[in-house]
Amino acid sequence: MDGIEIRASRDPQPMCDFARQAGWNQTLEECRQLVEAPEAITLYAMKGAETIGSAAAQVYGGGRMGFVNMVFVLPEMRGHGLATALLKAVMAARPDVATWRLYATEAGSKVYEKIGYRQAFTMAKYFVAPDVVRDWPREGAEAMTAEDIPAAAACDAAAFGFSRSGVVDFLYRAQPALAFKLCRGGRLAGFSLGRVGANARHVAINAASFADACALLRRSAAEEHAGRPVQVMAYETQKEFTAFLVDSGFKATVTMYVMDFGEPCSQPAANYFGAFGGEFA
Incomplete structure (x- = not known):
């Protein structure tokens, strides 16, 4: 070099x-x-x-x-x-x-393994065309507000393993019209954030149950935005949710390997249905 x-x-x-x-x-x-x-x-x-x-x-x-x-x-x-x-x-x-984490394709994972990274778990990006979800029902979730950001950040920290309050705040303020929530007993029980990327509209979901995750996805995905496909990143451990995605018209693309180097680190929580990752993937 x-x-x-x-x-x-x-x-x-x-x-x-x-x-x-x-x-x-x-x-x-x-x-x-x-x-x-x-x-x-x-x-x-x-x-x-x-x-x-x-x-x-x-x-x-x-x-x-x-x-x-x-x-x-x-x-x-x-x-x-x-x-x-x-x-x-x-x-x-x-x-x-203590722990370094990254996403890799199968080919890339071979390179990272040579320097000590190991596969922790797998995920995939799922895409659906906007015309498939345009007529989905828009009930079951309400608009998230700026006042909900601290509670949403706390839910995200519990699922991701570490605080990302700055990321949650950034994503909400970038697209507030694509952020939705579910409340139980007057408290935030789940939320979704939408980001309009260069190629796709990415929906991330944190919900207390599979049913809530589906409601949040339907509400967020139905929003129209410049004809972009809708993207969800889901872990392979979420069998029920990934089956719902496929049944709803989403198609999985290349499998991504989540790889760690160093100390063992947190696995995705059960309520982390749609990830937005560490880098807005």
Whole structure:
């Protein structure tokens, strides 16, 4: 890797440019949130003035987990170990992190296994065309408000394992019209957040029961937004929910492997029906 330098940065534009090349769903504003968040790590590989690769991470729980994201190398620069070097540089930036976590395709998982990552569990991205869900019933859930953010963040922390209050706040304020809730006994019992990505409208769901998760998904997915397909990220352990997705017209795409390095870490809680991940995948 002669002539290549890895540098820290807070510039979201190269990250967004790489997301477009890779076909990922992140927007420029989401990339800005990723690089500017507290305890964010953002590294770019530079060859002269050209940015040729990236890797980033969000650190949660005061160092208990680092969620790696946005690992990308230009196609013409691949095959020289640059992605591995970027990942190792991210991890070296925070040697205190107990567990590193990332999402990988099957091919990518083989690369990460070589440096010590292990498969923790699996998930898949499910997509449905907007015309399939346009006429779904819009009852059963009510609009979420800004006053609900603390309760939603607490529910998310219980499911994810660590506080992501800044992420919950960001996603709500970016698309408040796509955020819904269910209440039981005057308290928040479940919520959904919708984000309009570059390619798809992503729905994330945290609910106390399978029935509540289905109600939140129906309410959120039925909202029309620029003809984009609707995306849900679901864990394979959620057998009933993934069967509901398929029966409702969603189609699973490539399986994603959730991989960990370091100490054993939390598994998805049973009420975490639709994930929004550590990097707005």
